[in-house]
Amino acid sequence: MDPILRNRRRRQALYGWMLLSPSLVLLSLFAFLPTATTAWSSLFSRGTPRRPAVFNAPDGYADLFADPTFWTVAGNNLIYAAVVIPVSIVLALVMALYADAKIPARGLVRSAYFTPTVLPMIAAANLWLFFYTPGLGVIDSITALFGAAPVNWLGSPGTALGAVIVVTVWKEAGFFMIFYLAALQTIPPDLREAARIEGAGRLTYFRRVLLPLLMPTTVFVFINALINSVKMIDHLFILTKGGPDNASKLILYWIWEMAFSFFDQPHAAAMTVLVLLVLAAAALLQFRVLDRRVHYR
Amino acid sequence: MSARRLLARLDAAGALLLALVWVAPLVFAAWAAVHPPGAALDFDLGAPLTLANFETAWVAAPWATYVANTVMLVAFILAGQLVLCTLAGFAFARFSFFGRDTLFVLVLMQLFILPEVLIVENYAMTARLGLVDSIAGMGLPYVASAFGIFLLRQAFKSVPLELEEAARVEGCSWMGVLWRVYVPAARPVYLAYALVSVATHWNNFLWPLIVSQSAEVRPLTVGLSLFGAPESGVDITVVSAATLMTVAPLLLAFLIFQRQFIQAFLRAGIR
Numbered sequence: 001m002d003p004i005l006r007n008r009r010r011r012q013a014l015y016g017w018m019l020l021s022p023s024l025v026l027l028s029l030f031a032f033l034p035t036a037t038t039a040w041s042s043l044f045s046r047g048t049p050r051r052p053a054v055f056n057a058p059d060g061y062a063d064l065f066a067d068p069t070f071w072t073v074a075g076n077n078l079i080y081a082a083v084v085i086p087v088s089i090v091l092a093l094v095m096a097l098y099a100d101a102k103i104p105a106r107g108l109v110r111s112a113y114f115t116p117t118v119l120p121m122i123a124a125a126n127l128w129l130f131f132y133t134p135g136l137g138v139i140d141s142i143t144a145l146f147g148a149a150p151v152n153w154l155g156s157p158g159t160a161l162g163a164v165i166v167v168t169v170w171k172e173a174g175f176f177m178i179f180y181l182a183a184l185q186t187i188p189p190d191l192r193e194a195a196r197i198e199g200a201g202r203l204t205y206f207r208r209v210l211l212p213l214l215m216p217t218t219v220f221v222f223i224n225a226l227i228n229s230v231k232m233i234d235h236l237f238i239l240t241k242g243g244p245d246n247a248s249k250l251i252l253y254w255i256w257e258m259a260f261s262f263f264d265q266p267h268a269a270a271m272t273v274l275v276l277l278v279l280a281a282a283a284l285l286q287f288r289v290l291d292r293r294v295h296y297r
Numbered sequence: 298m299s300a301r302r303l304l305a306r307l308d309a310a311g312a313l314l315l316a317l318v319w320v321a322p323l324v325f326a327a328w329a330a331v332h333p334p335g336a337a338l339d340f341d342l343g344a345p346l347t348l349a350n351f352e353t354a355w356v357a358a359p360w361a362t363y364v365a366n367t368v369m370l371v372a373f374i375l376a377g378q379l380v381l382c383t384l385a386g387f388a389f390a391r392f393s394f395f396g397r398d399t400l401f402v403l404v405l406m407q408l409f410i411l412p413e414v415l416i417v418e419n420y421a422m423t424a425r426l427g428l429v430d431s432i433a434g435m436g437l438p439y440v441a442s443a444f445g446i447f448l449l450r451q452a453f454k455s456v457p458l459e460l461e462e463a464a465r466v467e468g469c470s471w472m473g474v475l476w477r478v479y480v481p482a483a484r485p486v487y488l489a490y491a492l493v494s495v496a497t498h499w500n501n502f503l504w505p506l507i508v509s510q511s512a513e514v515r516p517l518t519v520g521l522s523l524f525g526a527p528e529s530g531v532d533i534t535v536v537s538a539a540t541l542m543t544v545a546p547l548l549l550a551f552l553i554f555q556r557q558f559i560q561a562f563l564r565a566g567i568r
Contacts, residue, residue, distance in 0.1 A: 015471060016392030020400065023385040026441035029426075031407045034418035041418070098312035102305070105313070111555055112316035115323065118551045118558075119544050120500035120518045126540040127322035130329060130533055138325055174319070178559055202304070231413050234502040237522055252413060252503075259417040260507060268417045275414050283409040 035276065042269035060270045070271075072246045073254045076161055080250055081229035084168050089221055091173040093214070096180030110181075113174040121171060121234035128167045129154075129238065157247035160240050164248050167235050172228060176221045183217040184210075223286050230275060251275060330538040350538035354524075357535070359512050360542065363520040369432050370505070370516050371498045377440035378494055379487070385441075386449030387475050391461075401450075407443035413503055420507055430510040439498065448490055452483035492554075492561035499547055517543050 042060055064070050099110045116124060131138045134152040144150070153163045187210070195205040233253045236242055242249030242257070249257075251271065259268035331346045354360075389401055412419060419438055420429075428434030456479055464478050480487075502518040509515045521543050524536070551558050 012392050013394035016388045016394040016397065019384040019388035019392070023381045023404075023441040023446060024400075026381070026437065027404065027407055027443070029422055030412060030419055030438035030441070031410050031415070032403070034415040034422060035410055037421075038415065038418045095315065098308065098315065101308050101312070103309040103312050107555075109312050109316040110559075111552065112320045114555075114559065115320060115548070115551070118496055118500075118547050120502065120521070122502055122518045122522045123540045123544045124322070126521070126536055127326045130325055130537065131322065133533065138321075170319070170322070227409070227411065231411055234518075237502070237506075255414075256416060256503065256507070259420070265417055272414055272417060276410065279409045279411070279414065280406075283406060286409075 038269045038272050042273050060266050064270050073249045077251045083165050085225040088169045088173040092176035093180050095177040100184045113177050116171045117175040124171050125235035125238035154240050157244050160248035168232055179217050183214050226282050326537040329534045330541050334532040334534045350534045354535045354539035358524050363517045367516040370435055371495050373436040374439050374498050375494050378442050378445050381441050382445030382449050385446045389450040390453035404443045412438045434508045435505045452486040453479050456482045489561035
């Protein structure tokens, strides 16, 4: 090979690695290594000063599966995801359609939908506390007008998770609206005209034209919503602390509790590994669907 | 024709109703914040107004320190992200070397290995580095952002090679090319990324909660959570006042730069 060319290649490689190295060091320290050590430490028992940690791979996970709290928390998170994801996606789509239509005060309506996105989840939870206060809160004040008895929304096992879900949807829908709004604005207006000339009604146009065209956006939003249903737990710290009796506890909150309140690192690690597996599955889905999206275009 | 007009009216009514429902929590908080503790929940329009709740909230916690901490945290993260992601994005976009594509996939995996999920081991790492209870400890896990690397790589890739060659003919070094050609060309992406980063980390809670232990480094969200927790026994009107105080900077910024803000989120989210 031409020595000048080879020299230049070598220099390219050297520069490339040098430019990457600061990011690689930090990514290793806070993403790759922790992933590996989490998997590793989930295989050990909890160590105490007297009794050092010992290797007991299956036991950590067996304990976890034997713990009824695990099933409660996993079930809660499933319900949380199964309600929050579709409801916030549908609301986001409705908001985007409204925000794209010719309506009065459109700018104001748009920012009203988007405002919760810029608030911290902690602040959102504080705002909603005001709604949920038993007897005195906004909801009970309204239902009292119709003669309903006050409800302890956050303190009853039957309603706590629902109350948490409402706050998440409120926080999230406006964010997803933005993506639908962007997608709607790329759809040529001729399509609507054509559909109208063909005699298609609003619903037909929506179902046969808009929805298929919005499909890639929906997939993108869905995956984001899936990740959020693992990540969005800040409001639990204010609203319910996972209670009453674990009725509104979600996985990440439980991991935090195990690791930082009960100092049970091995079980927290085992739980983390399970979450990482779910996220890896989401990642694969994302990459495959993104591939298809490229072909679609 | 009239059926269509009726539909349009219905649309407008539905849109406004939904908007009202959506801002209601903020409106009620504002209502509570300007009323005396006893009168907040009566919803009497004639009730006397007061700013006392803001005073009570302000003196009850070191808010000025919290704000300063949040500003420092956000600035630390953003500055680190801009430098590291620029270098890494440049390497992925314009250098060819063995292992580059594998590395890029590894970096993309970090989009899914959320720092939030790795709290246990990341805390152990932060402790090993001696960074517990420091701004650096709260910020460092977010500095090498896969998202930022990805965005800037895409932006740099769309810069025409002719521009780079012209700069090289003029005698620019690699760094000169990056600084004079690529960075200016990607300015809108930088702006978008910066807005999203600031909004995200201004609002971040779980990791700062874990790492911060003293009021000297505690950011706004953690401070607010301690202040507003129901068991702290603070009256809801005072909590409302404190909440509004803490969201005011970002909310005002959003209302002023609404267009840019929404554009930024769009640009950042859609590839």
